[in-house]
Amino acid sequence: MKRxxxxxxxxxxxxxxxxxxxxxxxxxxxxxxxxxxxxxxCREIVTNQLGWDIxxxxxxxxxxxxxxxxxxxxGASADLANPATKTYAEKIMIVREGQVTPTHFHSQKxxxxxxxxxxxxxIRLWNATAADALDDTPVTVSVDGVRKxxxxxxxxxxxxxxxxxxxxxxxxxxWGEAGKGTVLVGEVSRVNDDRTDNRFHAPIGRFxxxxxxxxxxxxxxxxxAKYYRY
Numbered sequence: 001m002k003r004x005x006x007x008x009x010x011x012x013x014x015x016x017x018x019x020x021x022x023x024x025x026x027x028x029x030x031x032x033x034x035x036x037x038x039x040x041x042c043r044e045i046v047t048n049q050l051g052w053d054i055x056x057x058x059x060x061x062x063x064x065x066x067x068x069x070x071x072x073x074x075g076a077s078a079d080l081a082n083p084a085t086k087t088y089a090e091k092i093m094i095v096r097e098g099q100v101t102p103t104h105f106h107s108q109k110x111x112x113x114x115x116x117x118x119x120x121x122x123i124r125l126w127n128a129t130a131a132d133a134l135d136d137t138p139v140t141v142s143v144d145g146v147r148k149x150x151x152x153x154x155x156x157x158x159x160x161x162x163x164x165x166x167x168x169x170x171x172x173x174x175w176g177e178a179g180k181g182t183v184l185v186g187e188v189s190r191v192n193d194d195r196t197d198n199r200f201h202a203p204i205g206r207f208x209x210x211x212x213x214x215x216x217x218x219x220x221x222x223x224x225a226k227y228y229r230y
Contacts, residue, residue: 001209029218040230057205098178103126103173113187114186120180127139163186
């Protein structure tokens with residue numbers, strides 16, 4: 001992805017979030033220059049990958065295969081055994097009509113996917129086999145506390161206000177339903193580590209390669225190492 005494209009997506013995302021009255025934390029708006037001046041008090045943001053995460057999954061076509069995310073809070077996987085540490089995470093996402101997040105599962109993370117408003121979110125589900133293939137067995141999930149079972153590879157549609165709990169090793173792909181508008185999507189989960197805990201069914205990249213054709217508007221979580229000293 002070009003940095004200019006990332007910056008444009010950020011601006012559009014900020015406007016959409018404002019329209020939906022969803023407010024980001026103040027560090028979302030720090031400039032690269034501000035990051036250069038930050039000290040060790042900000043280390044948690046960097047270590048736990050908080051902040052902007054905009055990806056085309058290496059597809060080269062963000063509008064077709066891509067996702068806008070912002071990680072608001074997160075703990076560290078290494079600390080999960082300690083009950084006194086943060087064991088949860090939260091993200092906000094923007095999903096456009098027909099914009100696909102590729103099929104994947106998480107080995108460690110259980111997550112609730114929540115339609116926070118806008119259009120409808122369509123989610124396709126499979127169980128994973130022991131060999132990490134798509135299983136043909138029925139999939140059972142909890143939709144707002146109600147158990148639902150669907151055939152392998154079928155879809156659920158989450159309308160605004162609906163949510164689904166996805167267990168570990170549950171393959172899922174999602175997109176905004178055509179003709180219904182852009183979707184504001186929340187994620188509440190166990191600690192999340194996108195560097196190690198995404199198993200895509202087809203080989204694909206989790207983070208994009210950035211072509212620096214202009215200066216960053218705000219830093220992606222993958223940019224911190226270039227600007228933050230501690």
